[in-house]
Amino acid sequence: xxxxxxxxxxxxxxxxxxxxxxxxxxxxxxxxxxxxxxxxxxxxxxxxxxxxxxxxxxxxxxxxxxxxxxxxxxxxxxxxxxxxxxxxxxxxxxxxxxxxxxxxxxxxxxxxxxxxxxxxxxxxxxxxxxxxxxxxxxxxxxxxxxxxxxxxxxxxxxxxxxxxxxxxxxxxxxxxxxxxxxxxxxxxxxxxxxxxxxxxxxxxxxxxxxxxxxxxxxxxxxxxxxxxxxxxxxxxxxxxxxxxxxxxxxxxxxxxxxxxxxxxxxxxxxxxxxxxxxxxxxxxxxxxxxxxxxxxxxx
Numbered sequence: 447x448x449x450x451x452x453x454x455x456x457x458x459x460x461x462x463x464x465x466x467x468x469x470x471x472x473x474x475x476x477x478x479x480x481x482x483x484x485x486x487x488x489x490x491x492x493x494x495x496x497x498x499x500x501x502x503x504x505x506x507x508x509x510x511x512x513x514x515x516x517x518x519x520x521x522x523x524x525x526x527x528x529x530x531x532x533x534x535x536x537x538x539x540x541x542x543x544x545x546x547x548x549x550x551x552x553x554x555x556x557x558x559x560x561x562x563x564x565x566x567x568x569x570x571x572x573x574x575x576x577x578x579x580x581x582x583x584x585x586x587x588x589x590x591x592x593x594x595x596x597x598x599x600x601x602x603x604x605x606x607x608x609x610x611x612x613x614x615x616x617x618x619x620x621x622x623x624x625x626x627x628x629x630x631x632x633x634x635x636x637x638x639x640x641x642x643x644x645x646x647x648x649x650x651x652x653x654x655x656x657x658x659x660x661x662x663x664x665x666x667x668x669x670x671x672x673x674x675x676x677x678x679x680x681x682x683x684x685x686x687x688x689x690x691x692x693x694x695x696x697x698x699x700x701x702x703x704x705x706x707x708x709x710x711x712x713x714x715x716x717x718x719x720x721x722x723x724x725x726x727x728x729x730x731x732x733x734x735x736x737x738x739x740x741x742x743x744x745x
Contacts, residue, residue, distance in 0.1 A: 490640035
């Protein structure tokens with residue numbers, strides 16, 4: 447019977463991870479629906495509504511007191527303000543890229559994220575990369591190099607997204623709070639800036655919500671679009687090895703890639719496709735090495 451319970455728990459973790467990464471993968475469609483607002487306003491709304499939803503979840507779990515007490519500590523305050531700023535900058539660039547026809551380049555950034563994590567783990571935490579991991583990193587970097595002739599400019603969007611999210615992971619590794627309370631702390635600290643931006647940039651409540659009930663519903667939905675995949679991801683992290691999560695996370699950028707290419711018609715040249723082929727080969731090497739070693743990897 448315990449064995450059956452373990453199987454069910456693992457299955458629920460896999461389903462939660464697949465759901466979370468799939469939701470993150472189709473988010474470009476949602477952000478495109480919000481194109482009546484500038485990207486900075488979308489991120490400000492996302493921060494405010496995410497905080498409200500997270501506070502509701504924390505209240506249901508009777509953890510709001512824990513959040514308030516934790517934020518009184520200068521150490522907690524400082525670490526989570528830094529992680530919040532990194533998260534907000536990543537959100538802002540991602541939404542901007544989506545609204546400006548760079549979904550495929552954004553997908554490249556999230557493909558690169560695990561490889562940046564491996565590099566940062568070696569730099570800051572003394573992690574040892576295996577020869578196969580080093581080969582995967584080299585293939586990924588070769589794919590990035592091909593992006594320059596493929597798209598005609600330095601892929602700064604992809605590299606900045608990968609860099610900021612990997613830095614966020616490094617800071618969160620040092621920050622004292624867990625995933626849910628930590629995210630609530632980050633959004634709590636960012637909320638005053640978000641509200642100040644909304645007040646300064648919107649001439650009325652109507653303009654802040656897009657001027658119609660349909661637009662208002664989309665704006666309010668930014669909180670659910672942010673919190674739901676995070677809650678699913680939180681369940682997955684408690685039931686699955688990080689190695690498994692590291693492999694499943696490629697669902698997100700793969701969906702983004704095809705959405706940008708097939709749904710929104712972003713250009714796909716032969717050189718650009720070759721660049722992504724090298725990235726996919728790097729992912730294959732990463733996955734085989736992860737499974738063969740059976741050891742937790744940074745996701």
